[in-house]
Structure formats: C-alpha cells, structure tokens
Amino acid sequence: MHERIYVCHTFYHVYVACLKEFHIMHEATLGGDKASNGSNSIGRATLVLSKMSNKFGSIVQRARECGLFEEVIEYDEKEDTFFPELKPLRTNTGSLVKNMINRIRFCKRFGQLQEKYIPVDFKKYKDIYVFCDSDPIGYYLNYKHIYYHALEDGLNCIKYGDTARYDNNGHFKFKAFMSAIGLIFIQNGYGKYCLDMEVNDISILDYPCKKYIEVPRKDLTDELQKADKELMLKLFIENMDELKKQLDEGKDKPRVLILSEPLCELPVRKQIFTDLVNEYSKVDGKDAIVMIKQHPRDYLDYNELFPDLIILSGNFPMEMLNFIEGLKFDRLVSVYTVVDSIKFVDEKIFLGDDFMDKYEAPEIHRINEQIKD
Missing domain, CATH: 3.40.50 (Rossmann fold)
Known part of the structure; x- marks a missing residue:
C-alpha cells in the first residue's frame, strides 16, 4: 500500500x-x-x-x-x-x-x-x-x-x-x-x-x-526552511540565472508587476492588458519598469504584443518569487488572481468584477451573484 x-x-x-x-x-x-x-x-x-x-x-x-x-x-x-x-x-x-x-x-x-x-x-x-x-x-x-x-x-x-x-x-x-x-x-x-x-x-x-x-x-x-525554498526554486525555475537577470532590471526606478490571466477571447485579452500597461506604467508620476508575469494557461504572445516590456515565464507559480531574496516591486496588478500570499510588493491592486464589467457581459464573470438556493 x-x-x-x-x-x-x-x-x-x-x-x-x-x-x-x-x-x-x-x-x-x-x-x-x-x-x-x-x-x-x-x-x-x-x-x-x-x-x-x-x-x-x-x-x-x-x-x-x-x-x-x-x-x-x-x-x-x-x-x-x-x-x-x-x-x-x-x-x-x-x-x-x-x-x-x-x-x-x-x-x-x-x-x-x-x-x-x-x-x-x-x-x-x-x-x-x-x-x-x-x-x-x-x-x-x-x-x-x-x-x-x-x-x-x-x-x-x-x-x-x-x-x-x-x-x-x-x-x-x-x-x-x-x-x-x-x-x-x-x-x-x-x-x-x-x-x-x-x-x-x-x-x-x-x-x-x-x-x-x-x-x-x-x-x-511559514514552516518552510531555507533548504525547502531552494529545493522548490530548483523544481519550478528552469533557468534561475535568466530569471534573476530579468528581475534585476530597473532597480533604480519604480517597478510594476502585472499578472496575466487567460481572460476572454484573444482580441479582448489583448485590449485588457494593453489598457493595464497604459494605466499602470507610472508610479507617483514617474515612469516605471513594467513586467508581466505570464499565466501558465495564457498563451497570448506577450513578447510580440509588448516588445519593450519584460515578460516573465508562465512555467512557474508566482509564489516562487516570494523565495527570491531581495526581490521588491512597488506595485502588483491582478484582475482575478488572488495575491494575498505575495510578500514582495508595497502595493497590491486587485481589480475584480468591476474592472471586467468594461470588457464582457457581467453575467459571465459575476458568478456568485447569480447563485440561487
């Protein structure tokens, strides 16, 4: 057994x-x-x-x-x-x-x-x-x-x-x-x-x-020890040197991380994340370094859509970034991904249903509001 x-x-x-x-x-x-x-x-x-x-x-x-x-x-x-x-x-x-x-x-x-x-x-x-x-x-x-x-x-x-x-x-x-x-x-x-x-x-x-x-x-x-975190980083991150090089970009500037998600059809999804990049490309009036963490099931080509941005791989859960010592972002932006567990940002922005109302019919994403006993 x-x-x-x-x-x-x-x-x-x-x-x-x-x-x-x-x-x-x-x-x-x-x-x-x-x-x-x-x-x-x-x-x-x-x-x-x-x-x-x-x-x-x-x-x-x-x-x-x-x-x-x-x-x-x-x-x-x-x-x-x-x-x-x-x-x-x-x-x-x-x-x-x-x-x-x-x-x-x-x-x-x-x-x-x-x-x-x-x-x-x-x-x-x-x-x-x-x-x-x-x-x-x-x-x-x-x-x-x-x-x-x-x-x-x-x-x-x-x-x-x-x-x-x-x-x-x-x-x-x-x-x-x-x-x-x-x-x-x-x-x-x-x-x-x-x-x-x-x-x-x-x-x-x-x-x-x-x-x-x-x-x-x-x-x-909270139970995890240093060795545990190192093991998980080796498990999930295929090329740590490349990831750290990406994450080190723009440390002298404000930094924003946007979480991609497999929302809507591709044309609408392109518009959603174009709007997010335009909306959150500044922090306190200063131009920010913007990175997009790709969702594992989001196959939109963000490198083609945003050739000037830094696109992080979708082949690991975002929680792995918690284990990278010294990592810091000024702002994290998410539509639906719950970011309660993220520790490396100063400000977390969770957009939710009100934001999505602008891009698709509310009944598609306002699930709990439609539940009947």
Missing part, C-alpha cells in the same frame, strides 16, 4: 503538494503527535500531472529528480467533449426529471470512459488528494467508489466563484442530496466519496459546506 498521491492540474497545485509534503517532513522531524503519519513515509508520495489543461514541460523530469516524490506520472485526462456519445446526455431537455435521469447516466458513463486513461491504481493509496475534482478525475473516483480528499483549485478561489453552486444553480439542495448518495457528482465537497475539502479560509466563504476543513496556506509556508 502506497502512502499518498496528489492529482494536479496546474503549477499552483504542484506548489501546494510540495507544501504538504514539507509539512509532513517537519512534523516527523519535530516528533509531534502526527509524526507516525509521516516519519516512515517521507518521499513516498506519488505526483500525478494532468496534461488536460496545463503544459508542465520540463518540470516533469525535475520533479522526478528532486527527491520529494516517490514517483511522478503524467495523466492523459480527457474532457467530456472528447467522447461524442456524452453530448446528448448534456443537452437540456426542458424537463427537470429527464435532465436528472440524463445526468445520472452521464456521471456513470463519463467515469467509465475515463477509466482507460487512468495511469495508476488509486485503490493502492492510503490518501488521495485531488485538486479541482470538477475535472474528469472526480467523476472517475465517484464512479469507482474511491474516497479522496479535495483541495481548492486556487487560493480563496471559492470566495470569488463558487463553481459547485453556480454549476448547479436552481434546486441545489436536491442536487446536493443526489450527489451525497452517489447518483450524480458535484465537486468541491458535495460528492459522496469526497472525505473533506481543504480551503485556505472558511470565514470568507458565503456558502458553508460541512466537508470544508481549513488548512491555511500561510501556516504551511
């Missing part, structure tokens, strides 16, 4: 998996109450990297070599649109009863179809951790009656978009009951085989779920 397995869909997920592994190591070292859970299992976790929505690239090999994981496996996860036979089961019939029957059939069949792509025997693991169980892996585990732990997709992401309730708007309590008994599947703590769901801060969430458990990310990062 193996100890733990993490199913990750993004670089941020891998980052949190690393934090959890370091936490187990530190508990074992300190000989705390939970030491028996970790003392004999250090380096015995399996890391599964889904290729469905993220290009992990060279980090796969570095993860295999870093010593933090027993095994690193790529997973060819398939979306429901990959299987044409599922389309009729996703079509609105106009009848609640018929829709529910189709949904029961969909959840079971989707799990069955996913099975041939599953790269490991999950029943051989004591603890299964799944980030973003709304993805096909959640349907598979539900279909196979395999219990697992869920983790929030991004830092405090449910606060800004409670996808479980939004995706199941209308008659939610009934649908949640159907999920709790295993007839359908709902993500984020509502599935029958989801043991619990880790979130950063329960107090900020509008809608409670009995399976939420609070595991503050700050507590995990």
